[in-house]
Amino acid sequence: MSKRIFNFSAGPAVLPEPVLRKAQEAIWDADGSGIGIMEHSHRGKVFDRVRDEAEQACRDLAAIPDDYRVLFLQGGASLQFSMVPMNLLPAEGTADYLLTGVWAQKAVKEAKILGAKVHIAASGESTNFDRIPGAAEIGYSERPAYVHLTTNNTIYGTQWRSEPSVPAGVPLVADTSSDMYSRPIDVPRYGLIYAGAQKNLGPSGVVLVIIRHDLVEAGPKTLPTMLQYRTHAAEQSLYNTPPTFGVYVMGEVFKWIQAQGGLAAMAEHNESKARLLYDFIDQSDFFRGTAQPGSRSFMNVCFRAPTEELENKFVSEATRRGLDGLKGHRNAGGMRASIYNACPREAVETLVEFMKEFERANRAAARA
Ligand SMILES: *Cc1c(COP(=O)(O)O)cnc(C)c1O
Numbered sequence: 001m002s003k004r005i006f007n008f009s010a011g012p013a014v015l016p017e018p019v020l021r022k023a024q025e026a027i028w029d030a031d032g033s034g035i036g037i038m039e040h041s042h043r044g045k046v047f048d049r050v051r052d053e054a055e056q057a058c059r060d061l062a063a064i065p066d067d068y069r070v071l072f073l074q075g076g077a078s079l080q081f082s083m084v085p086m087n088l089l090p091a092e093g094t095a096d097y098l099l100t101g102v103w104a105q106k107a108v109k110e111a112k113i114l115g116a117k118v119h120i121a122a123s124g125e126s127t128n129f130d131r132i133p134g135a136a137e138i139g140y141s142e143r144p145a146y147v148h149l150t151t152n153n154t155i156y157g158t159q160w161r162s163e164p165s166v167p168a169g170v171p172l173v174a175d176t177s178s179d180m181y182s183r184p185i186d187v188p189r190y191g192l193i194y195a196g197a198q199k200n201l202g203p204s205g206v207v208l209v210i211i212r213h214d215l216v217e218a219g220p221k222t223l224p225t226m227l228q229y230r231t232h233a234a235e236q237s238l239y240n241t242p243p244t245f246g247v248y249v250m251g252e253v254f255k256w257i258q259a260q261g262g263l264a265a266m267a268e269h270n271e272s273k274a275r276l277l278y279d280f281i282d283q284s285d286f287f288r289g290t291a292q293p294g295s296r297s298f299m300n301v302c303f304r305a306p307t308e309e310l311e312n313k314f315v316s317e318a319t320r321r322g323l324d325g326l327k328g329h330r331n332a333g334g335m336r337a338s339i340y341n342a343c344p345r346e347a348v349e350t351l352v353e354f355m356k357e358f359e360r361a362n363r364a365a366a367r368a
Contacts, residue, residue: 006347008042010154010300011178012198016342019171019252021319026248038245042328045242050286051236054251058208061254064187069216071209071229072237072247077103077177080207081110084148084173084192087219087229093145099123099131099166102331103175109213111148121147121274128332129156131292138164146171146191152179154199156328157336158295163189171215179299181257183267184342191215197246199299200340202253206246224270257341273339273348274298280352282331286359286366290334304334306366311335314358323351331335 007014023037030037033046040046041219055070064070084107092205094117097108107299119141122133136329140147147166151174152159159179163186166172171191180195187193198204209229216233225231231239237247257266275281278296281289282316290302306309311334315327328336339348 005150005322005324006343007206007324008339008343008351010199010329010336011196011337012204013129013200013340014339014342015202015249015254016165016253019249019256022252023249030248031199037248040244040367042238042241042244049239049240050248050251052246054254056238057251057254058210059256061181061257062185062187062230064210067213068187069209069211069213069229070213071211071232071244072250073207073209074205074243075207075230076204077175077194077207078106078110080175080194080209082114083227083229084146084194085111085114086223086227087115088173088192088215089114089145091115093117094119094141094143096121096140096144098133098138098145098147098149099125100150100156100160101129102329103153103177104148104150105228106283107148107150107175114321119144129153129158130290131295132158132160133164136153136162140167140170140213143167144170146173148173148175150175152176152182152299154300154338155288155332155336156298157291157300158331159297159299161294171212178338178340179297181254181266182270182299183265194347197250199338200342200343202250203246206243206250208250214298229236247334253342262364269345270298270339270341273343273345274301276345277301277337277339277350279357284355284359286363288307299338299340301337301339302328302332302334303337305362308333310362310366313362317358321354323347323354326351 026037026273028036030046058070096119099120108118111149121140122138174190175191177196180200194209198207216229219228281287287303305314319325326335328334
């Protein structure tokens with residue numbers, strides 16, 4: 001078996017090794033059925049069990065109440081940018097968005113395409129999205145149909161530490177694509193939670209949606225069938241062929257998180273990995289973090305070196321050392337280490353060692 005390297009990619013991203021091993025076997029033969037997991041009918045017993053177990057593990061992890069539906073959809077988190085306003089925003093209504101980065105901007109763009117009224121309740125754009133707005137900076141509209149936030153800003157490396165308060169009775173809708181199940185999540189505080197799987201939960205091609213049952217029925221029946229939440233809720237995500245392999249892997253990732261001790265243990269593990277990296281960056285006079293300390297993400301750590309030239313050198317030397325995927329997003333520049341659930345502590349320790357070495361070797365060049 002060939003050797004694996006440390007993968008800091010923002011997404012698709014690292015998956016837990018035991019899950020990959022198990023999936024390898026299941027691709028060949030699922031559950032001793034003589035048929036691989038990707039070859040099973042989505043209407044058969046084997047997949048039924050896979051889907052049920054995935055939903056159950058998902059529910060158990062966050063103690064999801066019975067009045068919430070768990071859906072496995074397609075179209076990426078990006079289709080949710082459209083499905084949310086299509087289903088939850090009446091023609092005369094207004095939706096409030098907390099603008100904390102590129103993904104939030106894209107969500108706003110889709111709501112506007114539908115002709116919806118969008119109110120920006122807070123924006124970090126003037127400081128290049130380097131922080132999460134404080135409570136005093138948030139101003140909601142009169143009666144928003146919902147408030148939308150992005151819990152973790154994958155590109156700028158900022159993360160909400162807790163949910164903002166919203167006006168009474170207004171559903172909070174969250175794009176949790178890059179930090180879902182990286183820490184406990186208080187589901188009853190939300191009306192709808194969605195996450196593309198490919199950062200923390202599984203392979204690309206499947207989106208997890210957790211939606212309160214009254215919101216399932218909020219969408220107009222004039223929408224295309226596939227774009228109504230009720231279609232998928234009524235059919236246990238089996239209205240059409242679901243992304244069966246993605247659902248399988250996601251279920252195995254949920255079980256793996258359970259085996260790690262659940263969401264609280266995951267949070268502890270993630271925070272301690274992130275601290276290792278931020279502590280090093282903070283004492284360094286060579287590297288600097290780009291997100292404001294109080295807004296820092298425990299998932300995506302963004303940092304800069306003194307010059308772009310040194311940043312390019314850093315990324316290419318790191319790659320040669322088996323530390324892959326560290327180039328920052330083009331909107332943010334610099335470097336980004338994505339250290340999701342499945343990223344082992346050893347990867348972060350190795351990265352910090354490399355950063356120390358790089359700093360020592362290039363300090364003179366930085367001063368020149
Ligand atoms: C990656 C990402 C998306 C886009 O997800 P797709 O599944 O590619 O559509 C949306 N929101 C956030 C926060 C992301 O990190």
